[in-house]
Amino acid sequence: MEFVEVDHLWVNYGRLVAVRDLSFVIPEGEVFGFIGPNGAGKSTTIKVLATLLKPARGRTSVGGTNVALNPHAIRKHIGYMPDFFGVYEDLTVEEYLHFFAAAYRIGRNERKTIVGDVLELTDLKHKADASVEALSRGMKQRLGIARVLIHDPKLLLLDEPASGLDPRARIEIRELLKELKNLGKTILISSHILSELAELCTLIGIIEAGRMVAEGSLQDIYSQLDLKRIIHVQITDLTSDLMEKIGKLNGVASVERNVDRLVVRIREQDTSVEDLHDGICSLGARIHMFQPEAMDIETAFMKLTEGKTA
Amino acid sequence: MKLGSGFPLLLKDLAELANRRRTYVFRIIYALLVFAAFLVYYVPEVLNASLSPAILAGKGRNVAIVIFSVQLAAVFLFTPAIVSDAVTSEKEKLTLGLLFLTGLRPWEILLQKYFGRLVPIFSCLLLSLPLLALAYSLGGIARPVLLKGVAMLVLGCLFAGALALMASSFLMTSVQAFIWSYALLLAFALGLAAAVFLSDNLSGRPVDYVTPALWAAGGITVLSLAAARLAIVRRAFLRPANVLLRLFRRLDSLFSRLNNRFGGIVLLRDRSPMPEDAPVAWREVTRKSFGNFRYLFRLLVAIEVPVAFVVVFAIMADFHNSYLFLSGAILLLWAFAFLAVAVMSVGLFTSERSARTLEVLLSTPLPVADIVRQKTLAVRRVILVLAVPFVTVLAAQTHLRSCFFLFNASSSGIFSGWSAFPRFLFAVCAVFVYLYAVMWLSVWTGLRSASPARAVISVIVGVMVWNLLPFVAGVLALCLPGDPADAVIFSLLLSPAALVWMTGVAPPLENLNLPLVFGLSFNILLHVAAAFLFRFLCLKKADAYLRKP
Numbered sequence: 091m092e093f094v095e096v097d098h099l100w101v102n103y104g105r106l107v108a109v110r111d112l113s114f115v116i117p118e119g120e121v122f123g124f125i126g127p128n129g130a131g132k133s134t135t136i137k138v139l140a141t142l143l144k145p146a147r148g149r150t151s152v153g154g155t156n157v158a159l160n161p162h163a164i165r166k167h168i169g170y171m172p173d174f175f176g177v178y179e180d181l182t183v184e185e186y187l188h189f190f191a192a193a194y195r196i197g198r199n200e201r202k203t204i205v206g207d208v209l210e211l212t213d214l215k216h217k218a219d220a221s222v223e224a225l226s227r228g229m230k231q232r233l234g235i236a237r238v239l240i241h242d243p244k245l246l247l248l249d250e251p252a253s254g255l256d257p258r259a260r261i262e263i264r265e266l267l268k269e270l271k272n273l274g275k276t277i278l279i280s281s282h283i284l285s286e287l288a289e290l291c292t293l294i295g296i297i298e299a300g301r302m303v304a305e306g307s308l309q310d311i312y313s314q315l316d317l318k319r320i321i322h323v324q325i326t327d328l329t330s331d332l333m334e335k336i337g338k339l340n341g342v343a344s345v346e347r348n349v350d351r352l353v354v355r356i357r358e359q360d361t362s363v364e365d366l367h368d369g370i371c372s373l374g375a376r377i378h379m380f381q382p383e384a385m386d387i388e389t390a391f392m393k394l395t396e397g398k399t400a
Numbered sequence: 401m402k403l404g405s406g407f408p409l410l411l412k413d414l415a416e417l418a419n420r421r422r423t424y425v426f427r428i429i430y431a432l433l434v435f436a437a438f439l440v441y442y443v444p445e446v447l448n449a450s451l452s453p454a455i456l457a458g459k460g461r462n463v464a465i466v467i468f469s470v471q472l473a474a475v476f477l478f479t480p481a482i483v484s485d486a487v488t489s490e491k492e493k494l495t496l497g498l499l500f501l502t503g504l505r506p507w508e509i510l511l512q513k514y515f516g517r518l519v520p521i522f523s524c525l526l527l528s529l530p531l532l533a534l535a536y537s538l539g540g541i542a543r544p545v546l547l548k549g550v551a552m553l554v555l556g557c558l559f560a561g562a563l564a565l566m567a568s569s570f571l572m573t574s575v576q577a578f579i580w581s582y583a584l585l586l587a588f589a590l591g592l593a594a595a596v597f598l599s600d601n602l603s604g605r606p607v608d609y610v611t612p613a614l615w616a617a618g619g620i621t622v623l624s625l626a627a628a629r630l631a632i633v634r635r636a637f638l639r640p641a642n643v644l645l646r647l648f649r650r651l652d653s654l655f656s657r658l659n660n661r662f663g664g665i666v667l668l669r670d671r672s673p674m675p676e677d678a679p680v681a682w683r684e685v686t687r688k689s690f691g692n693f694r695y696l697f698r699l700l701v702a703i704e705v706p707v708a709f710v711v712v713f714a715i716m717a718d719f720h721n722s723y724l725f726l727s728g729a730i731l732l733l734w735a736f737a738f739l740a741v742a743v744m745s746v747g748l749f750t751s752e753r754s755a756r757t758l759e760v761l762l763s764t765p766l767p768v769a770d771i772v773r774q775k776t777l778a779v780r781r782v783i784l785v786l787a788v789p790f791v792t793v794l795a796a797q798t799h800l801r802s803c804f805f806l807f808n809a810s811s812s813g814i815f816s817g818w819s820a821f822p823r824f825l826f827a828v829c830a831v832f833v834y835l836y837a838v839m840w841l842s843v844w845t846g847l848r849s850a851s852p853a854r855a856v857i858s859v860i861v862g863v864m865v866w867n868l869l870p871f872v873a874g875v876l877a878l879c880l881p882g883d884p885a886d887a888v889i890f891s892l893l894l895s896p897a898a899l900v901w902m903t904g905v906a907p908p909l910e911n912l913n914l915p916l917v918f919g920l921s922f923n924i925l926l927h928v929a930a931a932f933l934f935r936f937l938c939l940k941k942a943d944a945y946l947r948k949p
Binding site (some may be wrong): 137140141142143144162165166168170171172174175176177178179180181184185188189190192193194195198201237 | 673674675676677678679680682683687755756757759760761762763764765766767947
C-alpha cells in the first residue's frame with residue numbers, strides 16, 4: 091500500500107522553480123533515500139510533506155490524506171527533522187521533550203512514560219536533566235530524533251540527519267535509524283552520505299534540478315545504469331591462464347590485475363557473488379581474500395547527475 | 401592608490417547601505433521631518449505676512465534655528481539606528497573573526513565601520529541646504545551662527561555614532577546594541593538636563609550650557625571610540641547571553657539560600673515544572689526574563705521605586721517644578737514602555753527564526769493562531785506591570801491638576817468640579833490601548849520580518865510616522881480655505897503623541913470641553929480599532945506569513 095504519494099509536484103520560490111513535476115511513492119514501512127546535489131529540491135519536497143510549504147501545483151498525500159488540504163491532520167502522523175534546526179537551549183532535555191509532548195496533545199498521564207521511552211531509545215536517559223545548551227552536536231541530533239518520535243508518528247521526514255556529525259555520532263545515528271526501520275516506520279531520509287543510505291534504504295530517489303532522475307530499489311537503479319558489482323579477489327597461485335579462465339566465467343564483465351589482487355566486475359543480473367566464488371574455486375584456485383564491494387551508489391549518483399541546481 | 405584598496409570595509413559598508421531600502425526610507429523620513437518643521441514654522445509666518453512681506457525680513461535666524469534643532473533631533477533619532485549594528489552584524493554573521501585574520505587592524509576596522517555608517521547621515525544633513533539658503537536670504541542670520549549650527553550637527557553625528565559603535569562593540573546582538581545606543585543617548589540627555597537644572601537653580605540665573613555640552617559630547621565621543629576599540633577584540637567571540645535572566649536566577653538562588661537559613665517561608669510556590677496544555681505559553685513565562693510572577697514583581701519594584709521617589713520629590717517641590725518632574729517621568733515611562741513592549745513583541749517570532757526553532761514548532765499540530773496567542777502571554781503580563789507606575793505618576797499629576805483647578809476659581813468648563821479626573825481616565829485608557837496596539841503591531845512586524853533589528857526599527861519608524869502624520873496633516877489643513885481651525889485640531893487629535901501630551905504632560909491651562917472629549921475619545925477608539933486590526937492580521941494571517949516560501 092502506498093503511504094506517501096507525491097504527484098506532479100511543483101514548488102516555486104518567487105520566480106525560481108525549486109521542484110518541477112516531481113512524482114514518487116513510498117509504500118508503508120519502506121525507507122526512501124532522497125539523494126541529490128545541493129539545491130536539487132530535496133529539502134523543499136520534504137517541507138511540502140511536512141506542511142511547511144504550499145506547492146504551486148501537484149498533489150501530495152500521506153496515508154491517503156491530502157497534505158495541502160488537511161495540514162492539521164497530517165501533522166499528527168509525521169515527525170519532521172529539518173537539515174539545520176535549533177533547540178530551545180533554555181530547557182533541559184526532559185523539559186524539551188515534555189514541551190513537544192504537550193504540543194502534540196499527548197495526555198498528561200502518558201507523557202512521563204513516553205518521554206522515558208524515547209530517551210531510552212535514543213540513549214539520552216543519562217542526560218535527561220542536562221541543559222540542552224550543554225549537549226554535543228551529536229546528542230542534539232539524537233534529541234531531535236527523540237523529539238520526532240515523541241508522538242509515535244507513522245512517517246518520519248528526516249532531512250540530512252547526519253550532516254555535520256563526527257564519524258562516531260554518524261554511526262550512532264545510523265544505528266538508531268536502523269532500529270526505527272525495524273520498528274516499521276515509513277521513513278523519507280535525505281543525505282549526502284551515500285554509502286550510509288545504501289545500507290539503510292530500501293528505495294532510492296535521485297533528484298536533480300527539481301526533477302527525479304532515477305527511482306526504485308538500488309538493484310533497479312544499477313540495472314538501469316548497467317552498473318557492475320566489484321569484487322576484490324586475492325589468489326595465492328595466480329597465473330595468466332587462470333585469470334583468463336576467470337574472465338570467461340558466466341556473468342563476469344571484466345577482470346583487472348592490480349598490485350596485490352584481481353578486480354572482478356560482474357553483472358548481477360547474470361550471476362551472483364556466491365556463484366563467482368564457487369566458479370573460481372572450481373577452476374582450482376586457492377582464494378586468500380574474497381571481498382565484494384558494497385554496491386556503488388556513488389557511481390550511480392555521479393552517472394545520473396550533472397551537478398545542476400534548480 | 402584606489403580608495404577600495406585602502407578602505408575595503410568602508411566601501412563594502414557603503415555599497416551595502418546603498419543597496420538597503422532602509423537607507424532611503426530614513427532619508428525620506430529625515431527630509432520630511434526637516435521640511436515639515438520648516439513648513440510648521442514658515443507657513444504661519446507667511447500667512448501673517450500676507451499684508452506686508454517686509455515682516456519676513458530678518459526672520460532668517462529663527463528659521464535657521466528651527467532647521468538646526470529639528471536636524472539635531474533627527475540625527476539623535478536616526479544615527480544610533482544606523483550605526484548600532486555596525487559591529488554586531490559582523491558578529492551575528494560570524495565574519496568578525498575573519499576580518500581580524502586580514503591585514504586590517506582593529507582600529508581600521510572600527511573607523512571604517514564608523515565612517516561607513518556616518519557617510520549616509522552626513523549626506524542627509526545636506527538635504528537642508530536649500531532651506532538654510534532660504535533662511536540666509538531672509539536675513540538676520542550671522543555667519544558664526546550658521547557655522548556653529550553646522551558644527552553642532554557634525555558633532556552630534558560623531559557623538560551619537562560613537563556611542564552606538566561602543567554599544568555595538570560591547571554587545572552581541574544588534575537588538576541589544578540598538579536599545580543600549582538609545583539608552584546611553586538618553587542617559588546623556590538626562591545628565592545634561594539635570595546639570596542645566598542644577599546650575600540654573602544654584603546660580604540663580606540662566607547659564608550658557610551649549611559650550612560645556614559641546615565639550616562634554618566631544619570628550620565622550622573620544623572615550624566611546626577608545627572603549628569600542630578595547631571591546632571589539634575582547635568581546636568579539638562571546639556568546640549572546642540574557643544578562644537580566646542570569647541576574648534574576650542569581651537572585652533566586654540567593655533568596656533560596658536566605659530562605660533556607662531563616663525559616664523556609666514560601667509565599668509563592670512554583671507551579672508544575674513541566675508544561676501542561678499550553679507549552680508555548682509555559683516557555684514564555686518560565687524561561688524568559690519577564691514571565692513569571694517573581695520576575696515581574698522585581699521589574700515592578702525596579703520601576704516603581706524610582707517612580708515613587710520622583711512622585712514624593714515632585715509633591716514636595718513647587719508647582720512648576722512638580723509638573724516638570726512628573727511630565728518628564730511620564731515621557732520617560734512612555735519611552736521605556738514603548739521600547740520594552742516593541743522589543744519583546746518583535747522578538748517573539750524573530751528569535752524563533754534566528755534560532756532555527758520555528759520550523760519544528762510549526763510542524764506540530766498546534767494551530768498557528770494558538771501559538772501567537774500563547775507567545776504574547778508574557779508581553780501582556782508586562783503591560784499590566786508597566787501600567788502600575790503609569791497610574792502612580794498620572795494619579796500624582798491628577799492630584800496636582802486638581803489643586804490647580806481648586807486654586808484657580810476662574811477656570812470653568814463641563815468638568816470644573818472634578819476637572820482633572822477625565823484627563824486621568826483618558827491617560828490610563830491610552831496606556832492600555834497604545835501598549836496593546838504597539839504589541840500587536842510589533843508581533844505583526846516580527847511575523848513578517850527575518851531580522852529582529854530590522855523589525856524593531858520598522859516598528860519605531862512606523863510609530864514615529866504615525867505620530868507625526870497628523871501634525872503634517874494639520875499643517876496642510878492650514879492651507880484649506882475658510883476657517884481651518886477645527887480641521888487642524890481634529891488632525892492633531894489623531895496622533896497618540898497629542899493625546900499623551902494633552903492628558904499627561906500639557907500644563908493645566910484649561911478644562912476639557914466637549915469637542916475635545918469627543919476628539920480624545922475618537923483617538924482612543926481609533927487605536928482600539930488599530931489594535932484589533934493588527935491582532936486580527938496576526939491571528940488570521942500568521943500561517944501565511946510564517947509558511948511563505
